[in-house]
Amino acid sequence: MKFFQLCLHLLTFLLVTATAPAIAKYAKRGCNGKCGRVRIPYPFGIGAGCSFNKWYIIGCNNSKPYLPALSNLEVLGINLRNQTVTVNAPKTSDCGNLVQSSSQTTSFDLGESPFWFSKSHNKFVFEGCGTAAMMDGGSVVTGCSTACPGVTFSDRNNCFGIGCCKTAIPYYVKSYSINLTGLERQGTMGVVVLPSWWMKLYITKEGFLTHIFSRIRQLFQRHFCGL
Known part of the structure; x- marks a missing residue:
C-alpha cells in the first residue's frame, strides 16, 4: 500500500479506541468475518444484523471495509485485545x-x-x-x-x-x-x-x-x- 499519494491526497492514519461491549475472536454466527484482508470480529459486523449496534456496522465495498456511521472512514484493522480500530483519517x-x-x-x-x-x-x-x-x-x-x-x-x-x-x-x-x-x-x-x-x-x-x-x-x- 502506498503511504503517500499526490500532495492533496495524503494517506493518513490514526488509531481510535473503542469501548467494546464484549470481547470476541470471531464474527457473529452466520455473518461474514472478513472484508478483503481485514478480519471483522463481533461486536463489529458486516451489515446491521451482524453488529452490536449502528456504530459497529461495517460496510464492505470492493474488499475495503468502512464505518458508515463515521463518514465512511476506511477501516485498516480491528484489534479487540487492545480495543482499537485503525482507520484512514481526514x-x-x-x-x-x-x-x-x-x-x-x-x-x-x-x-x-x-x-x-x-x-x-x-x-x-x-x-x-x-x-x-x-x-x-x-x-x-x-x-x-x-x-x-x-x-x-x-x-x-x-x-x-x-x-x-x-x-x-x-x-x-x-x-x-x-x-x-x-x-x-x-x-x-x-x-x-x-x-x-x-x-x-x-x-x-x-x-x-x-x-x-x-x-x-x-x-x-x-x-x-x-x-
Whole structure:
C-alpha cells in the first residue's frame, strides 16, 4: 500500500479506541468475518444484523471495509485485545502556498460514537516550513511549530522542528479542530512571512514516523510536492 499519494491526497492514519461491549475472536454466527484482508470480529459486523449496534456496522465495498456511521472512514484493522480500530483519517495538506495568520482550519468529530482518539497510539505530526500548528481538543490545546533554515536536512530519524514537528495528543479526545498560523521573523527588510513550500498535517500511528521523516527529506531535496 502506498503511504503517500499526490500532495492533496495524503494517506493518513490514526488509531481510535473503542469501548467494546464484549470481547470476541470471531464474527457473529452466520455473518461474514472478513472484508478483503481485514478480519471483522463481533461486536463489529458486516451489515446491521451482524453488529452490536449502528456504530459497529461495517460496510464492505470492493474488499475495503468502512464505518458508515463515521463518514465512511476506511477501516485498516480491528484489534479487540487492545480495543482499537485503525482507520484512514481526514487530513490537511497543501503545496506551494504561504500560510498567513489563521489562514487554515480543519476539524473532525467522532460525535456520540463509542470511539475516541487514542493518546497512547497516536502522534500529532506537522510537515512544513515556518508554521505553527495547533490542535484544540476542547479542554486541552496542543501543538508545535517548524522552521526551515536553508534547504539542507538532517539525516537523523527525528522530527523536532526542522521541517517537521510532532507532539502528543490529549487524553480522551472525541473531536478536535486544527489551526495553521504562519510564523514571522524580523529582518533587515522588516517582517517576513516564512515560506511554506508544502504542508501536511495529520494524526498518525507513531510507527510511521520514520517513514514520514524520510519522505520529508526527499521533498526538501526536490523542492516540490512528490508522488
